Amino acid sequence: MKPFLAQLRAELQLMLRNGEQLLLTLGIPTMLLVFFSLVDVLPKGSAEDPVDFLAPGILALAVMSTAMVSLGIGTGFERSYKVLKRLGATPLGRGRLLAAKIASVVAVEILQFAVLIPVAYALGWRPSGPNWAVAVGAIVVGTVAFGGLGLLIAGVLRAEINLGAQNGLYLVLLLLGGMVIPFSNLPLGLRAVARVLPSGALADVLRQALTGAADRPGLAWIVLAAWAVLTPLAASRLFRWE
Amino acid sequence: MPDPAVVVEDLRVRYGDLVAVDGVSFTAEAGSITAVLGPNGAGKTSTIEVCEGFRTASSGRVRVLGFDPASNQRRLSERMGVMLQDGGVYPSARVADVARLFCDLYGKGEQPSALLDRVGLAARSGSTWRRLSGGERQRLSLAMALAARPDVAFLDEPTSGVDVNGRAEIRAILRDLADRGCCVVLATHELDEAERVADRAVVFDHGRILAAGSLDELRAGQRQIRFRLPTDVVIPDFSPLGFPVLRDGDHFVIESSSAATVAALTSLLAERGLEPVDLRAGQSSLEDVFRRLTAEEQS
Numbered sequence: 001m002k003p004f005l006a007q008l009r010a011e012l013q014l015m016l017r018n019g020e021q022l023l024l025t026l027g028i029p030t031m032l033l034v035f036f037s038l039v040d041v042l043p044k045g046s047a048e049d050p051v052d053f054l055a056p057g058i059l060a061l062a063v064m065s066t067a068m069v070s071l072g073i074g075t076g077f078e079r080s081y082k083v084l085k086r087l088g089a090t091p092l093g094r095g096r097l098l099a100a101k102i103a104s105v106v107a108v109e110i111l112q113f114a115v116l117i118p119v120a121y122a123l124g125w126r127p128s129g130p131n132w133a134v135a136v137g138a139i140v141v142g143t144v145a146f147g148g149l150g151l152l153i154a155g156v157l158r159a160e161i162n163l164g165a166q167n168g169l170y171l172v173l174l175l176l177g178g179m180v181i182p183f184s185n186l187p188l189g190l191r192a193v194a195r196v197l198p199s200g201a202l203a204d205v206l207r208q209a210l211t212g213a214a215d216r217p218g219l220a221w222i223v224l225a226a227w228a229v230l231t232p233l234a235a236s237r238l239f240r241w242e
Numbered sequence: 243m244p245d246p247a248v249v250v251e252d253l254r255v256r257y258g259d260l261v262a263v264d265g266v267s268f269t270a271e272a273g274s275i276t277a278v279l280g281p282n283g284a285g286k287t288s289t290i291e292v293c294e295g296f297r298t299a300s301s302g303r304v305r306v307l308g309f310d311p312a313s314n315q316r317r318l319s320e321r322m323g324v325m326l327q328d329g330g331v332y333p334s335a336r337v338a339d340v341a342r343l344f345c346d347l348y349g350k351g352e353q354p355s356a357l358l359d360r361v362g363l364a365a366r367s368g369s370t371w372r373r374l375s376g377g378e379r380q381r382l383s384l385a386m387a388l389a390a391r392p393d394v395a396f397l398d399e400p401t402s403g404v405d406v407n408g409r410a411e412i413r414a415i416l417r418d419l420a421d422r423g424c425c426v427v428l429a430t431h432e433l434d435e436a437e438r439v440a441d442r443a444v445v446f447d448h449g450r451i452l453a454a455g456s457l458d459e460l461r462a463g464q465r466q467i468r469f470r471l472p473t474d475v476v477i478p479d480f481s482p483l484g485f486p487v488l489r490d491g492d493h494f495v496i497e498s499s500s501a502a503t504v505a506a507l508t509s510l511l512a513e514r515g516l517e518p519v520d521l522r523a524g525q526s527s528l529e530d531v532f533r534r535l536t537a538e539e540q541s
Contacts, residue, residue: 010343083331089294089324090390091347091349
């Protein structure tokens with residue numbers, strides 16, 4: 001247990017002391033939520049108040065920021081700086097290293113929700129008949145899907161390319177629908193693509209759980225679950241430790 | 243007698259068509275410092291990495307503290323100190339946090355502050371790795387190895403980038419480790435550094451071992467006189483001496499160091515009114531041994 005806790009502490013120290021990481025995991029989601037809730041310029045689907053559409057999407061974005069981008073970029077650099085190699089020669093072992101990374105992601109997500117949910121409420125969000133248990137389930141499955149994707153990219157690409165790829169993918173997934181832009185506002189071809197992406201799927205299942213106003217929650221659950229199975233599987237097969 | 247701490251038998255490591263290590267065998271004992279020597283690309287790091295469990299052997303047998311590192315790295319890691327050639331630390335990690343992490347990972351009761359004091363980094367404990375000099379990074383990497391209170395330590399180029407005082411401190415730490423019974427194996431291309439610290443040496447070149455043994459064994463029978471003359475003098479005719487005087491760069495070398503040879507040389511120089519610069523008589527340096535071995539291999 002001690003090596004696990006020691007590694008968890010080290011993971012959290014690095015995440016929380018790193019300005020870029022905090023901007024990505026807390027700054028950008030909070031800014032997007034506040035700005036587009038107050039400045040009503042984005043399409044908002046069937047919602048009356050922009051925050052009602054935005055809040056679930058921003059929670060999904062928070063999961064993607066931490067589980068994919070933050071974990072992926074950090075791990076990619078750890079690979080290139082031979083941190084993973086050095087840790088591999090300690091009693092920690094890969095299992096506990098991975099467990100510590102997952103625990104640190106969960107801890108940061110809890111911090112994100114502790115900030116974002118009150119901010120959304122302050123902006124007037126009133127979820128109608130929210131099912132928080134389903135929402136937590138969606139967040140767990142989404143974390144697995146995005147974590148797998150982040151580690152897959154980090155474990156295959158060189159660190160600098162990984163950095164660009166993770167940030168680029170973040171932007172594409174953010175814009176491609178579901179999170180801050182409703183599927184219905186995308187052209188038909190793009191809409192089909194957006195529906196099979198993990199970002200839109202997580203936002204849609206969260207929206208269903210929290211406001212009951214999802215686009216196609218059944219399909220979204222299937223898509224999200226598929227990503228949650230495939231990306232960790234691919235990461236475990238293809239991840240190169242050096 | 244107990245088995246040697248490190249046993250390498252007929253080890254081969256291939257990367258595709260490239261044979262990096264080609265049938266290497268040697269042992270390293272507890273309580274001594276063994277230097278794995280050779281130029282860059284000689285196969286030192288590949289060999290060490292197989293011993294550490296990072297790399298799989300193409301063939302051959304390796305045992306470290308009785309464990310097969312390939313299948314038992316986890317058990318081995320509890321008793322093994324490792325110093326990578328470079329890196330190993332996240333650049334934004336602080337020195338004190340890294341020391342604390344490794345003390346906790348090994349759980350051997352080492353105190354982070356005492357450990358940093360031991361490697362001379364106490365004053366830098368608040369710095370991030372990024373801000374450390376090359377020598378300070380090596381000291382931190384050494385501290386990470388010491389946190390294991392190791393029974394076997396593999397150190398890859400431990401003094402590279404370290405200044406003169408730092409080297410002496412690192413040598414003292416390695417000697418102390420060996421005196422506590424640890425089997426210290428260090429890979430280096432710095433022959434003079436190895437000469438100062440090691441008890442035994444294994445000399446690599448092109449993936450093979452050219453020679454192995456105690457430093458005295460390696461240098462045995464290889465006594466010589468080396469000297470230089472001022473650059474502005476006419477080089478005298480040495481033929482009256484009756485033994486060959488060879489050129490090695492700006493040095494002259496005589497393959498003997500007997501008192502009679504020294505006397506003959508110095509009286510000839512005195513007759514000609516020449517003052518030798520840097521006259522040394524005695525055992526050859528490891529560098530001489532290495533040059534002779536590689537020359538023999540090529541011929």
